[in-house]
Amino acid sequence: MAEAPTVVVDTNVLLNLATPVVDGRPRAPSGGDPLKTVLTAYDVHVPAAVLGEVTDAADGDDLLAAAATLVLRAADQLTTHDVAADIDAPLSYGLDRGEARGIWLANDLEAAMFVTDEFNTTNYLFVALALADRNTLFTTPHVLCRLAVGGVLEQAYVEQLLTYFVETKGWEASYVSQLRARYFDE
Template sequence: MGGHAVCVVDANVLLNLATPVVDDRSNAPSGADPLKVLLVTYDVHVPASVLGEITDATGSGDLLSAAADLVLQASRHLTTHDVEGQIDGPLEYGLDQGESEGIWLANDLDADLFVTDEFNSTNYLFVNLALNDRNILFTTPHILCTFATADVLAPEYVDAVLTYYSETKGWDQQYVSQLRRRYIS
């Protein structure tokens, strides 16, 4: 994947991007695969703990498990790093191991992007502080909107998927509305 921008992601990002692809309910948007778009647009890196979290989400037969299965099927397109010995443990900000290791990895790789879904909490501020370059912090709704701006995903699809996530994941309406106005209106 040489030549692509380096992107580090946490487990929730991968699972959230896979969810509409495997969700056969009527409110799920169709016609695109946001996980695939991420994987072909960026050189995606993850700590091994992220794949561990995704593996732990498999086997229950529910929507999360189906999303985890899809991510694992696509995992050959991820560059996985064993960073367990590089940091002592999770950062003291209420972040889990995968998120903490992802921040460390993003800093170590001097990544172009670090994508997380910690935006619905004060953890977003802590993630921002922990990154060496605060300009690399993105969220799943933000990255989806940039895909619409770059004509990688249709703006209509991004609008529909943002509504889907807001309804099913409880994403902050004000944040999502601002992204819509800035990127897809």
């Protein structure tokens, strides 16, 4: 059996993948478990700061807290790294601790992917500049599309997930449309 690709993810990726699983509202898509799928398909690594941010998000009784709690229950499937706090200044400019340390970790591990959901912000440019290999930068919708094309998740379910995230998380509709065209309209 082939070894799972090493990926590094930031906090929002984990929370976004868990949200549809814990969202009991009718608009939530039903189907596979995107968090579990990613944790099974990839060798997922995170800096300890990411789990700290997830722990902070678990304090409450809203949808975000429920998603964070689900991530914490699955934390044994993550490889956690203690990334030093003294990261070079360019990595801390405009990025939170989890993102900055995740970039450092992705570079250190020579990860196949660094997954972030900063694509709606200028931070995405900072992330791209800080990664040693620009080809490792992915977003959650990008990973979901790749999992659908690979037959790991059903395409119809991923289509529902993408619509759900555009409507509930404010994901950039034009970006998601480009991914749909790239992966599903071929």
